[in-house]
Amino acid sequence: MAKLSSLFRPSTDARELRRQPLFTGMSWLVLLFLYAPIAVLVVFSFNDNRSVVRWTEFSLRWYTAALENDDIRRSAMISVQVALTATMFSTIIATMAALATTRGSVYRGRSAATALINQPLMIPEIVTAIATLAFFSILRQLTGVTGIGWLILAHTVFCVPFAYMPIRARLSDMSVTYEAAAADLYATNWQTFRYVTLPLLMPGVMAGAMLAFVVSLDDVIITLLVAGPGETTLPIYILGQIRRGVTPEVNAVSTILIGVTIAMVALTFFLQRKRK
Amino acid sequence: MIDVKNVTKRFGEGQAAVTALEDVSLTIPEGSFFTLLGPSGCGKTTLLRLIAGFELPSEGEIALDGESIGHLAPNNRPVNTVFQNYALFPHMSVARNVGFGLEMLKRPKAEIDSTITEMLDLVQLGEFATRRVDQLSGGQQQRVALARALAPRPKVLLLDEPLSALDLKLRKGMQSELKRLQHETGITFVFVTHDQGEALAMSDRIAVMSAGSVRQVGTPEEIYTAPKSRFVADFIGDTNIVNATLLGFDGDAAKIRFGEGKPLTIHTASTLLEPGPVHVALRPETIRVVEESAETALLRGEVVDSTYFGAGSQMLVRLEDGVSVHVQVSTPRPVGSRVGLECDTSMLHVLED
Amino acid sequence: MAGVAHIPQPDAASRLLAAQAERARQRRRTRLFLLAPGLGIIGIFGLFPLSIALVYSFLEPGTYGGVEWTFSYDAYVQFLFERDIFDDTLTFNSAYLQIFGRSFGLAITTMIGTLILGFPVAYFIAARPQEQRNFWLFAITLPFWTNLLIRTYSMLLIVRDEGFVNLTLMNIGLISEPIEMLYTDGAVLAGLVYSYLPFMILPIYASLEKFDFSLLEAGHDLYATRTQVFRHIIIPITRPGIAAGCVLVLIPALGAYITPELLGGGKKLMIGNLIALQFGSGRNWPFGAAAALILMAVVLIALLVSLRAGASKEGGHG
Numbered sequence: 001m002a003k004l005s006s007l008f009r010p011s012t013d014a015r016e017l018r019r020q021p022l023f024t025g026m027s028w029l030v031l032l033f034l035y036a037p038i039a040v041l042v043v044f045s046f047n048d049n050r051s052v053v054r055w056t057e058f059s060l061r062w063y064t065a066a067l068e069n070d071d072i073r074r075s076a077m078i079s080v081q082v083a084l085t086a087t088m089f090s091t092i093i094a095t096m097a098a099l100a101t102t103r104g105s106v107y108r109g110r111s112a113a114t115a116l117i118n119q120p121l122m123i124p125e126i127v128t129a130i131a132t133l134a135f136f137s138i139l140r141q142l143t144g145v146t147g148i149g150w151l152i153l154a155h156t157v158f159c160v161p162f163a164y165m166p167i168r169a170r171l172s173d174m175s176v177t178y179e180a181a182a183a184d185l186y187a188t189n190w191q192t193f194r195y196v197t198l199p200l201l202m203p204g205v206m207a208g209a210m211l212a213f214v215v216s217l218d219d220v221i222i223t224l225l226v227a228g229p230g231e232t233t234l235p236i237y238i239l240g241q242i243r244r245g246v247t248p249e250v251n252a253v254s255t256i257l258i259g260v261t262i263a264m265v266a267l268t269f270f271l272q273r274k275r276k
Numbered sequence: 277m278i279d280v281k282n283v284t285k286r287f288g289e290g291q292a293a294v295t296a297l298e299d300v301s302l303t304i305p306e307g308s309f310f311t312l313l314g315p316s317g318c319g320k321t322t323l324l325r326l327i328a329g330f331e332l333p334s335e336g337e338i339a340l341d342g343e344s345i346g347h348l349a350p351n352n353r354p355v356n357t358v359f360q361n362y363a364l365f366p367h368m369s370v371a372r373n374v375g376f377g378l379e380m381l382k383r384p385k386a387e388i389d390s391t392i393t394e395m396l397d398l399v400q401l402g403e404f405a406t407r408r409v410d411q412l413s414g415g416q417q418q419r420v421a422l423a424r425a426l427a428p429r430p431k432v433l434l435l436d437e438p439l440s441a442l443d444l445k446l447r448k449g450m451q452s453e454l455k456r457l458q459h460e461t462g463i464t465f466v467f468v469t470h471d472q473g474e475a476l477a478m479s480d481r482i483a484v485m486s487a488g489s490v491r492q493v494g495t496p497e498e499i500y501t502a503p504k505s506r507f508v509a510d511f512i513g514d515t516n517i518v519n520a521t522l523l524g525f526d527g528d529a530a531k532i533r534f535g536e537g538k539p540l541t542i543h544t545a546s547t548l549l550e551p552g553p554v555h556v557a558l559r560p561e562t563i564r565v566v567e568e569s570a571e572t573a574l575l576r577g578e579v580v581d582s583t584y585f586g587a588g589s590q591m592l593v594r595l596e597d598g599v600s601v602h603v604q605v606s607t608p609r610p611v612g613s614r615v616g617l618e619c620d621t622s623m624l625h626v627l628e629d
Numbered sequence: 630m631a632g633v634a635h636i637p638q639p640d641a642a643s644r645l646l647a648a649q650a651e652r653a654r655q656r657r658r659t660r661l662f663l664l665a666p667g668l669g670i671i672g673i674f675g676l677f678p679l680s681i682a683l684v685y686s687f688l689e690p691g692t693y694g695g696v697e698w699t700f701s702y703d704a705y706v707q708f709l710f711e712r713d714i715f716d717d718t719l720t721f722n723s724a725y726l727q728i729f730g731r732s733f734g735l736a737i738t739t740m741i742g743t744l745i746l747g748f749p750v751a752y753f754i755a756a757r758p759q760e761q762r763n764f765w766l767f768a769i770t771l772p773f774w775t776n777l778l779i780r781t782y783s784m785l786l787i788v789r790d791e792g793f794v795n796l797t798l799m800n801i802g803l804i805s806e807p808i809e810m811l812y813t814d815g816a817v818l819a820g821l822v823y824s825y826l827p828f829m830i831l832p833i834y835a836s837l838e839k840f841d842f843s844l845l846e847a848g849h850d851l852y853a854t855r856t857q858v859f860r861h862i863i864i865p866i867t868r869p870g871i872a873a874g875c876v877l878v879l880i881p882a883l884g885a886y887i888t889p890e891l892l893g894g895g896k897k898l899m900i901g902n903l904i905a906l907q908f909g910s911g912r913n914w915p916f917g918a919a920a921a922l923i924l925m926a927v928v929l930i931a932l933l934v935s936l937r938a939g940a941s942k943e944g945g946h947g
Contacts, residue, residue, distance in 0.1 A: 183351050269770070
């Protein structure tokens with residue numbers, strides 16, 4: 001097969017047109033630009049020295065220090081708690097919304113519904129943050145309810161569109177014939193969803209959940225404004241530390257966070273490519 | 277037996293509504309291999325989807341064995357479908373696909389298992405039960421789709437162009453396979469296709485459709501030899517349509533004449549036509565070429581082209597009124613020569629329009 | 630039709646009508662059930678708070694943050710004028726206008742910068758064979774998902790006085806004193822470009838993804854030069870992608886908070902910092918809300934303009 005296809009490959013001249021040789025060099029430079037700072041951060045998190053840029057010796061001491069730091073552990077727990085809960089809610093909500101906006105015939109208000117779901121993406125985060133703060137401060141006063149629930153609610157709202165994207169993409173790639181076939185074979189609406197739609201949609205749902213998790217885990221601005229006392233998430237803790245001055249401990253925590261993100265996104269990427 | 281009575285189906289609403297089926301009525305006899313034949317967009321798939329229950333008719337009634345089913349959801353009809361691209365569930369094994377219908381009907385496990393085995397044997401895929409569907413070839417997937425649709429023992433099996441995704445050789449094999457299955461199970465098959473060869477080869481009865489209505493229903497022979505309308509004649513096989521003048525009727529037969537020729541009595545699709553110009557169908561293989569001066573010649577013209585195709589040649593003869601006629605011959609006349617054409621008058625047929 | 634057995638079923642038509650109505654009803658019910666949580670939560674906790682912010686912007690600030698429920702348009706007046714504490718006279722004050730001006734300047738420069746860097750990359754990826762595209766897409770998407778704070782922090786490590794760049798340059802003897810890069814507009818700009826570059830590359834790539842590159846050969850075959858091919862074929866095709874990319878970069882760049890905070894050192898304020906400040910130590914919620922609403926209005930205008938630009942791809946060049 002490979003040999004056969006090479007017969008149809010365009011001639012060198014034609015490929016030259018596609019390439020725009022200058023662009024190749026630029027692309028590699030951009031890649032360097034995107035990754036070099038992160039690489040420096042990661043490399044120096046393994047440095048046995050207070051300096052974050054002068055290399056002495058490989059060491060895991062900053063990781064040990066970070067893991068033994070109570071503040072870091074507490075804020076990491078809060079981050080995970082908020083991210084997991086917000087991910088669960090936002091993924092369920094996004095799955096339902098995706099079903100309603102891709103399945104069935106076109107109806108009036110469908111594109112408006114899609115736009116509303118994506119609304120949090122259309123507004124600068126700082127605006128969402130202060131508006132949420134303003135609203136929640138009223139609600140907190142009116143209801144007397146305090147606690148981490150408010151932060152989770154705020155996270156759920158901005159996670160929905162991120163979870164929605166891959167689920168919707170998967171659904172619109174999925175032929176409706178499968179659902180027709182299930183109905184034809186005596187499945188009720190619920191059985192069709194349970195045994196056919198949901199299993200086929202699962203890679204999209206997982207991808208959506210992971211993106212939601214990553215987005216929640218990474219959030220700074222909304223959390224900074226909405227979080228109550230004692231609700232410091234890991235990014236907020238890191239921000240505080242950076243403001244006080246750079247330490248290798250922050251590098252270590254950051255590297256762990258980057259590692260989690262990369263793992264999640266890589267998995268998402270893999271899930272979306274599978275069975276296409 | 278399926279009765280389709282005055283069924284109309286419109287998509288969309290108001291000004292933008294598109295009529296896919298217009299007042300269609302037809303009867304599909306029990307245990308028959310019935311084909312809906314027509315070009316794409318003729319409404320054949322819509323009719324199939326109405327019988328399956330994926331759509332509801334806008335008006336009219338669909339009855340199965342005397343019981344109205346047109347209003348039921350697809351999962352409440354004893355009707356199963358083989359989809360054009362099979363729609364096998366990719367996340368299930370072959371066996372689970374085949375057993376899906378019975379599983380949804382909550383039949384006992386033992387019954388489901390034995391039916392799966394029986395169905396896979398029926399389509400000769402016994403050893404593939406545990407495979408995943410994407411490990412099967414196109415032809416094998418086709419058989420699984422058949423087994424899956426037959427497993428719940430439906431009263432009617434609907435097949436939506438199931439052979440169109442197969443290559444030519446496999447298609448021929450599946451044609452006889454489908455006929456065998458229909459014979460063995462005795463289930464009514466409703467088969468949708470745009471391929472007239474397929475329809476003629478497989479069907480007990482054919483309904484030819486165009487533009488949302490049924491143009492003619494009959495056995496393959498009737499459809500082929502006695503097309504009622506110009507559309508059917510054109511759509512089925514290679515047909516010549518020539519001009520003639522209708523003089524009147526003689527019982528069920530029509531009296532016509534070609535040009536200034538002598539009157540002939542031939543079959544007609546309708547006895548309600550007005551005397552005057554009409555169209556007559558004649559199949560290329562029924563025409564014989566004779567000398568222009570021959571007494572028996574019904575039509576006369578000039579050979580304008582001739583194409584060799586192995587088993588013989590096809591000549592194109594332009595008649596005096598400018599209409600071209602295809603003729604199959606073993607030894608073609610030279611281009612430019614004038615010829616006469618004769619044929620059995622029983623092979624001629626006046627069309628409705 | 631002859632031969633059709635007519636079973637008397639006078640109610641068939643009414644049953645069909647009932648079934649049609651039932652199906653439509655069920656469809657609506659399902660749709661409502663599926664949409665309610667999403668539209669509800671985003672409507673109530675995403676969209677509605679914006680109107681609360683609007684209300685807040687017309688109130689008076691509370692002494693310890695929050696608001697006093699007294700009507701006032703001071704927040705908007707304060708934007709342009711300074712009220713004298715003693716005699717209540719208004720004098721023109723351009724400080725906030727300058728912050729807005731700098732934000733726009735930086736955001737638009739960021740947009741242009743990401744376009745110049747991003748377009749070649751998007752084009753390059755689209756022209757790769759399929760297997761290589763996935764690698765590149767993954768490589769470009771990954772930073773997009775990586776924590777913005779951490780990425781900005783890593784940038785900080787690079788451009789500090791005793792940062793990676795300065796130390797390296799000093800080590801090889803190119804400079805003897807560190808170049809001051811941190812806390813400059815340049816640093817903020819570099820940070821913004823660094824942060825939002827993937828937002829430009831991805832939509833442009835999307836518009837080129839399905840592009841048939843043999844069109845280029847057709848263009849050259851018809852005697853078009855390289856530049857002409859670019860202008861008449863590639864630019865019109867990528868226009869919607871460029872428009873989308875510009876919006877996706879402009880919106881977050883205008884509202885940026887972390888980048889100016891860390892790389893501008895809190896001295897080179899942008900709108901985002903100004904707003905956050907009012908809800909923090911500034912304790913002027915109404916003013917912060919007013920600034921946020923003005924920012925949002927600008928963003929909406931940018932969105933509308935880009936919709937225009939993206940949509941008019943047919944009538945293209947002239």
